[in-house]
Amino acid sequence: MSASRDDFVIAIRSAFLKKENKQRFSLVGLIFFSITLIILSNLNFAAIKFVKSGINEIIYRISFITSIPEREIQKSVKLINEHFSMYSDYKNMENRIKKLENDKYNTSFLKSENSRLKRLIDEYITESEELVAKVLLDKDSPFLKSIIVNKGSKDNVIIGMAVLDENYLVGKIVEVNYSTSRALLISDLNSKIPVIIEPGNTQSILSGSGKNHGELQYFKSSSDISNNNIVFTSGSGGIFKAGIPIGKIINSEENKNYKTIFFSNLNQLTFVKLVTYEKENN
Amino acid sequence: MSVQSKTSLFRKFLAFGPSILLFLSVLNEFDFNYLNYKYFSFNFPFILIFYWSLKRSQSLGYGFIFAAGLFNDVVIGYPIGISSLTYLIICGFAAYLRNITLRPNLINDWFFFLFTILAANSINYFLLISLFSIELNYYELMGNIFFTFVLYYLFAYIFDIFRKNIFKGKKND
Numbered sequence: 001m002s003a004s005r006d007d008f009v010i011a012i013r014s015a016f017l018k019k020e021n022k023q024r025f026s027l028v029g030l031i032f033f034s035i036t037l038i039i040l041s042n043l044n045f046a047a048i049k050f051v052k053s054g055i056n057e058i059i060y061r062i063s064f065i066t067s068i069p070e071r072e073i074q075k076s077v078k079l080i081n082e083h084f085s086m087y088s089d090y091k092n093m094e095n096r097i098k099k100l101e102n103d104k105y106n107t108s109f110l111k112s113e114n115s116r117l118k119r120l121i122d123e124y125i126t127e128s129e130e131l132v133a134k135v136l137l138d139k140d141s142p143f144l145k146s147i148i149v150n151k152g153s154k155d156n157v158i159i160g161m162a163v164l165d166e167n168y169l170v171g172k173i174v175e176v177n178y179s180t181s182r183a184l185l186i187s188d189l190n191s192k193i194p195v196i197i198e199p200g201n202t203q204s205i206l207s208g209s210g211k212n213h214g215e216l217q218y219f220k221s222s223s224d225i226s227n228n229n230i231v232f233t234s235g236s237g238g239i240f241k242a243g244i245p246i247g248k249i250i251n252s253e254e255n256k257n258y259k260t261i262f263f264s265n266l267n268q269l270t271f272v273k274l275v276t277y278e279k280e281n282n
Numbered sequence: 283m284s285v286q287s288k289t290s291l292f293r294k295f296l297a298f299g300p301s302i303l304l305f306l307s308v309l310n311e312f313d314f315n316y317l318n319y320k321y322f323s324f325n326f327p328f329i330l331i332f333y334w335s336l337k338r339s340q341s342l343g344y345g346f347i348f349a350a351g352l353f354n355d356v357v358i359g360y361p362i363g364i365s366s367l368t369y370l371i372i373c374g375f376a377a378y379l380r381n382i383t384l385r386p387n388l389i390n391d392w393f394f395f396l397f398t399i400l401a402a403n404s405i406n407y408f409l410l411i412s413l414f415s416i417e418l419n420y421y422e423l424m425g426n427i428f429f430t431f432v433l434y435y436l437f438a439y440i441f442d443i444f445r446k447n448i449f450k451g452k453k454n455d
Contacts, residue, residue: 031370038362048362059356144358
């Protein structure tokens with residue numbers, strides 16, 4: 001018994017402490033160094049932030065180049081799938097166009113009415129300058145949904161800026177480097193956006209699920225939420241303006257988490273808009 | 283330049299294969315997520331690091347592994363040092379297995395690999411959740427661990443062929 005324990009200790013000591021042939025660093029030394037880095041990261045040590053920012057700049061560019069083969073495979077898979085679903089897509093488009101033509105006439109009236117009412121309650125909000133950014137990397141890992149864009153602090157990007165795909169919200173900026181930034185997508189588990197569900201004016205929080213949909217949290221159980229209700233930003237918290245469309249509710253009967261399908265395809269982002277919002281001075 | 287020296291140069295380049303593959307995999311994160319199969323993903327660097335630390339540790343230096351971990355943290359957006367620690371723990375487990383193994387057997391290595399990734403991932407996720415309050419989807423994690431374990435067998439088989447052809451005649455540790 002004690003002999004086998006001795007063997008175990010010797011094997012462990014040899015594995016972790018002994019510097020092996022042709023190894024410049026000892027394993028245990030590097031493990032301690034990693035732990036030190038983790039502790040300093042946790043304490044938000046300034047030097048670590050600078051080092052990380054420097055590494056980010058280099059790695060994002062290299063990673064953009066090394067990801068080219070994978071992106072090409074992705075594009076090919078998408079192209080093949082699109083060919084297979086061409087006829088059903090065409091039929092869906094036809095139906096959507098008919099519906100959009102019907103809705104078009106109501107929209108212009110609603111727009112002018114909306115603008116008049118906003119001025120009336122003195123809550124008119126305007127967009128600041130928009131920045132168009134190219135998506136360098138699209139990290140669709142199961143654990144983190146984020147994108148890297150080619151605009152950074154030199155382009156006046158700041159933490160908290162809204163990231164839009166056309167007019168739809170897709171994320172917010174969480175990390176800014178000199179010439180690149182990372183945006184956390186709304187599908188990420190750590191993303192929490194204050195939203196309003198229309199019609200019904202129900203306030204809620206849209207949480208990412210780690211997949212290609214979101215889930216509603218913290219709303220009144222008596223709320224009347226049903227299929228195809230639209231989810232907009234509520235403007236609470238002052239980060240985003242109210243009324244940016246995000247997605248729509250599906251399967252509300254089966255699913256009490258109120259699955260929200262995003263309007264934008266978060267796996268296919270190539271260019272995005274980075275926007276901040278300010279109140280208009282009347 | 284003679285044909286023989288060209289072949290020798292090519293062999294020297296291939297000898298760096300594991301290191302090159304490690305850096306490409308952390309920078310590129312190729313895990314076929316884009317196929318959008320539910321819960322399907324795997325951690326290729328874990329397989330690569332465990333196999334080469336076990337079979338031929340001089341092909342993949344600890345310094346390289348540490349640097350690859352830093353790169354992975356930057357690419358994924360994790361706090362710096364987390365992946366390096368996980369990768370080095372895997373190296374430690376592989377070195378331990380190498381020390382206690384007299385007659386290598388792929389099935390034994392395979393099940394020890396499962397134990398290793400469960401331990402390494404537990405430490406990784408414990409740090410992410412407790413120190414950095416990052417939320418994780420446990421079903422995705424279990425899927426990732428399962429497929430990493432299953433695919434180890436396949437990749438070990440491929441790496442065996444590579445190792446026997448490229449490093450034949452060279453002595454292991």
